[in-house]
Amino acid sequence: MAGETVTIVEYLYKRLYQLGIRSVHGLPGDYNLVALDALPAAGLQWVGNCNELNAGYAADGYARIKGISALITTFGVGELSALAAVAGSYSEHVPVVHIVGVPSTIAQKKGALLHHTLGNGDFSVFANMSRHISEVLVSITDPNIAAREIDRALTACFVAARPVYIGLPTDMVLRKIPANGLDTPLDLALHPNDPETEADAIQSITEIIYAANNAVILVDACAIRHRVIDEVNELIDKTQLPTFVTPMSKGAVDETHPRFGGVYVGDVSRPDVKAVIEAADLVLSIGALKSDFNSGGFTYRTTTKHTIELHSDHTKIGFAMYPCISMKYVLQKLLGTLDFQKIRHTESAKSIPPTLENKEAPESTGDEITHSWFWPHIGNWLQENDVVITETGTANFGIVETRFPKGVTAISQVLWGSIGYSVGACQGAALAAKETNPSRRVILFVGDGSFQLTFQEISTMIRHKLTPIIVLINNDGYTIERMIHGADAGYNDIQPWRHTNVLQTLGAKEGEYKNYVVKTRKEVDDLFKKGNEFSNANVIQLVELFMPKMDAPRALKITGKMSEKLNAKMEV
Known part of the structure; x- marks a missing residue:
């Protein structure tokens, strides 16, 4: 590429492509629209999420399958809406490239009173909010060092396995820079030990x-x-x-x-x-x-x-x-x-302990679907190389009791623990799986309370013809919170939804989706036995699975009591 030039945004996107990224999550905004125009030419698909928070969760899920991901938001209102998700990626060591379209360098120098600002002429305040949840933070304001700064940020993102922030002013997007840097792959090797x-x-x-x-x-x-x-x-x-x-x-x-x-x-x-x-x-x-x-x-x-x-x-x-x-x-x-x-x-x-053979606990009797029965039981239904996503809540604790077949990838957010994370992450993971190995099943286990926070992202799954199996655990509210404090408190209750209407409401057409409702163990087993009709169907599916309100996995019951005691000890 000696003597050739590319725009700054083309350079950035081609580097993302070289890192294995094929789809970019985010939302459009007037400070990033011109940058979004350049995505197709770089071989990148625009996902287009329902909101920035969901986009951040989806980028996290995508990165856990592909190794790295990219998220594009607009200045101020857009980037701040994504920060809870980006912070989770930082907390859990997930490499996400957060690209923010920002006002022009000229407007910034003038301190112009622009929309999406605080009205005080300070254009650095939002980037500074991201500083503590980014491995590297760069602002592309000088074309002479733009390629070097982009390379520095992307290398840090991959090597440190944490998010980075790239601010891209509107007047920098189409500035020309030498293209020859793209001939040299990024050096992603770890620094050698002494x-x-x-x-x-x-x-x-x-x-x-x-x-x-x-x-x-x-x-x-x-x-x-x-x-x-x-x-x-x-x-x-x-x-x-x-x-x-x-x-x-x-x-x-x-x-x-x-x-x-x-x-x-x-x-x-x-x-x-x-x-x-x-x-x-x-x-x-x-x-x-x-x-x-x-x-x-x-x-x-x-x-x-x-x-x-x-x-x-x-x-x-x-x-x-x-x-x-x-x-x-x-x-x-x-x-x-x-x-x-x-x-x-x-x-x-x-004499290591016998690994779980996916059998329910001895005390688990009757036909009611309980956690002690369900989580060991589903291990017999899971297949090699499945992607299993569990929500912060009963599912995160229940999956501990499931023995996986070979090659299963598990996605959860145990440390950051953001309720609603899993639905967005499912979209990103399903898209990444489709790009790398379309035969992999993607299965989401999410509670009815968590589902209400981020369910809109199912529309993005439908839009991109993704086909996860969504197992929605209907246990009438925030059971994980009930296990910690306020078992009967109103703040742990939610408005019941008609879950079997969700896929159709969000745009799934006849023949593109299936709904199931299971309330007994026999109904679960009958569903799992359906083979290609259910277990390997090529459409998005939602299974509403009913569990008792106050039932919880063994691990959550113990941890809930520990958390309540720990919280009390930390009170002033």
Whole structure:
């Protein structure tokens, strides 16, 4: 491309395309309209969401499947509407490129009294609001460094696995810049570890692993976000150590693997899982995010002395800290240097707990659909490579009891916990799955309360001919909140909706959708047996599934009580 030029927006979009992005979420606004004109020529599809919050959730879901995503909003009103979603992506280490169309540099210099501003001439105030939830924040105001700034932001987004903010003024969109930068791929490699420090860490880790009698591996969310899952699975195969995951890392490990032991959530864990983890003389923790809901209300019973923590930006061995020693390189070195014959497997380590066989709890009787029956039960219906999305609420806690087939990707928001997240995320994930592997099923489990916040995004699914299975759990309100506080309080109640009218109301035509209502276990089983008519249908489907108002997954009942006590302790 020597001597050729492109516009700044063309350069940006071609870089997005090079990163694997094919669809861009967001909403139009007068400060981004000219930029949107350039999307088709760059090979990018405009999604067009119902509101900016939903667009942010959808971009998050898309990134969890494709590895990175892009979101375009307009200045002020648009970008602020998306910030709750972008903050969630920052919290949970999800790489989203947030592109904001802003007023021209001339208008900004003049402090013009423009619409979508605070009327005080300050055009930096909204970008500053994004500063603390963005890995990098750039404003494209100088064509001479525009390509460099774009590359810097996109590289940071991918490598740090967190959102970045790119402000694009209207008078910069069509400015010409050299195109030759596009000939050089972005350098997405991690910064290398310091060799001496890394070698010391590797030696210490190796000695500790060899000395352990009953070591276990505990995989957490950042192992997924920072792309070390291949290394983790190779480590499991070669060490044959018992392996466990947390709620945030469900699906990271093949749950059909003979060394998979279940989900560890501190005191919320199944007793047999808890016993094995807490009896281990070494816990190899990979990518930990020890938030309250992810750690059973901070009830991990593992000791620092007997734990090796591998993170994206540091390594911790017992009480010794190794800053800037990345887990990806450490894992690669371990795989190349460990003598796997020296790893001990005592009887206790060999006797990992029997993994869930997707059978309901013994006390689960009758024909009413309860959480103790449903979540283990659906594991028998799930298929390899499904994408399973669970809402912040009963579904997030219930899915812990489900054993996945091989290759299932689980999407949830355990740390940020924004109610309504899952519907937008489902749209983004379904679109990403369609782009990468159209045969993958996308299944959403969402409660009736959460559904009311973001249900409009189903219209975007219909518009783009996406075909998820939406299992709407009708349990008459905010059950997760009832478990924490206010079981009978009016603020946890909602207005009942006619859910089976939603798909048609949002534009689905005859033959493009199906509705089902299930109120008994037999009706669930009959539905699951329908094969291609339901399980592999090529239309969007909504299943309204009724559960008792005060029923909840075992993990949520325990966590709810913990949360209420924790909240009370934190009161002034």
